Amino acid sequence: MKLSVLQKYGEERLPRYTSYPPSPEFSPSVDVDTYATWLSQLPRGAPASLYLHVPFCRSMCWYCGCHTTVTAKDQPIVEYLDLLRSEIQMVAAQAAQPLQVERVHFGGGTPTIIAPADFVALTDLLRDRFALMETAEIAVEIDPRTLTIEMAGALGGAGVGRASLGVQSFDPVVQSAVNRIQSEETTLGAVERLRQSGVSSINFDLIYGLPHQTVRSCIDTAKVAAAMRPDRLAVFGYAHVPSFKKHQRMIEEATLPDSVARMEQSQAIADTLVAAGYVQIGLDHFALPDDDLSRSQATGTLRRNFQGYTTDNCETLVGFGASAIGHTRHGYVQNQVGLGFYAGSVASGRLATARGYRLTDEDRLRAEIIERLMCDFTVDVREVCGRHGFDPAVLLADNRRLAELADEGIIDVAEGIVRVPRDHRFLVRAAVAAFDAYLHRSGRGHSQAA
Structure with missing residues (x-):
């Protein structure tokens, strides 16, 4: 490499992509x-x-x-x-x-x-x-x-x-x-x-x-x-x-x-x-x-x-428990993080939910593509988009980060199939980020990609 x-x-601050969208x-x-x-x-x-x-x-x-x-x-x-x-x-x-x-x-x-x-x-x-x-x-x-x-x-x-x-x-x-x-x-x-x-x-x-x-x-x-x-x-x-x-x-x-x-x-x-x-x-x-x-x-x-x-x-x-995250088919939920706030909610007889996220159809599409790349290091974007009822151009066309990564040799892109070669798998989160619609929007710190 x-x-x-x-x-x-490798020095980019990126989510670990254990969920999408990230918390x-x-x-x-x-x-x-x-x-x-x-x-x-x-x-x-x-x-x-x-x-x-x-x-x-x-x-x-x-x-x-x-x-x-x-x-x-x-x-x-x-x-x-x-x-x-x-x-x-x-x-x-x-x-x-x-x-x-x-x-x-x-x-x-x-x-x-x-x-x-x-x-x-x-x-x-x-x-x-x-x-x-x-x-x-x-x-x-x-x-x-x-x-x-x-x-x-x-x-x-x-x-x-x-x-x-x-x-x-x-x-x-x-x-x-x-x-x-x-x-x-x-x-x-x-x-x-x-x-x-x-x-x-x-x-x-x-x-x-x-x-x-x-x-x-x-x-x-x-x-x-x-x-x-x-x-x-x-x-x-x-x-x-x-x-x-x-x-x-x-x-x-x-x-x-x-x-x-x-x-x-x-x-x-x-x-x-x-x-x-x-x-x-x-x-x-x-x-x-x-x-x-x-x-x-x-x-x-x-x-x-x-x-x-x-x-x-x-x-x-x-x-x-305090700070615990859950999910259903509708989206994500997270409990109060602070022990005092968590205790106050539960003691009053209320669920401890503090925040969450309601998933859209596009979120579910991107989540599957991201998960498959993280798990398999390859994904057929066209096939996944077809099952979700989306035009693959939504993710592939005018995707500057994807094109840049391909030019650098970090990923291979051919006929809608995106693959991370073995010698670049250490940077898979950098590749996955090409499909993250929320990246850099929140301003929240993440961990290094490498």
Whole structure:
């Protein structure tokens, strides 16, 4: 890849395209009443996914981009759980019939900050208020540093089948620079406790582009991680947005790698994991060959949502908790972000919806094209437009960014088929942006494309 091309496109601030339109386009015009109507109109028997956000941690990792709060006390967590249970019951009451739930995901923050008995009680409430399928996958995000034997047992007893462990980097220099000290032994101990408790599917999260990170340390981390044999790994580029995440100001910008170094680190991790027997999934995920994610990619049915690449085909996602995002066939909704505002809404007996977005037919068209490019690195624009009843010229004609990318060799365009060559897949978000009608309109910061 030409250095000039990487510098030009790799340093762009672009959405991660886990949704379209991206969340900065959400507005208060989609409110509590809108969401209540959408819930009442959910089709009978349609499968749904649930997401529960637990916005608490015991310490702040300086790279973190999540909505979370540090607390050393348990009382704020107990009070929050009361609100979460109330919201679950309100949402369940709005639906015309019990939702047929295929997936449940606990995110954060640190969901396992909840007391073991409270976690079990929360999953019992979900089973009571919704129709959880016997094959439903329950997944939880975990900080290995705080996972106890008791909590691992509670997760297995509650039916959790998948756990995503934050690893990021095993380099002690990097760990110190981001305020997250986590030894290999700590991580392996968490993995063993989970597997012994019946949580059979393990995911790891790794990050490149962190302060003081090098290609060598990325390779070493990937080798250690692969030796623990997680089923999947997600490898994200650090998004430095200190204007939105104040704690990121603790990171010295001079210690961050540039776009060239970020690409080299990403590629080094990918090469290491592939050599260890993993299949690269889309841009930044990896899975064992017999994993559902690998099979989904092979059959062209890979999807992308707020958790990254997934096999989740549910059209309905119901989000619970402060800042949680959900969607229906009508559009997106997001809860109040601030804990105080969230608490005020739920305590008053109202849904916590703060904003959202009502999808148009053109949004759905662009969303499918963007998703297919992110998942498959190729899309037949004419074919997709035909199914949506649109003239492909709407997307292809006078598309200056598309033409520019083709001239640079980042994409190939022929007879309406857009393809990102293998050696430019690192810049796939730059290609996807050619179909984003909202880019640069909101002025909101995003992460680097590379």
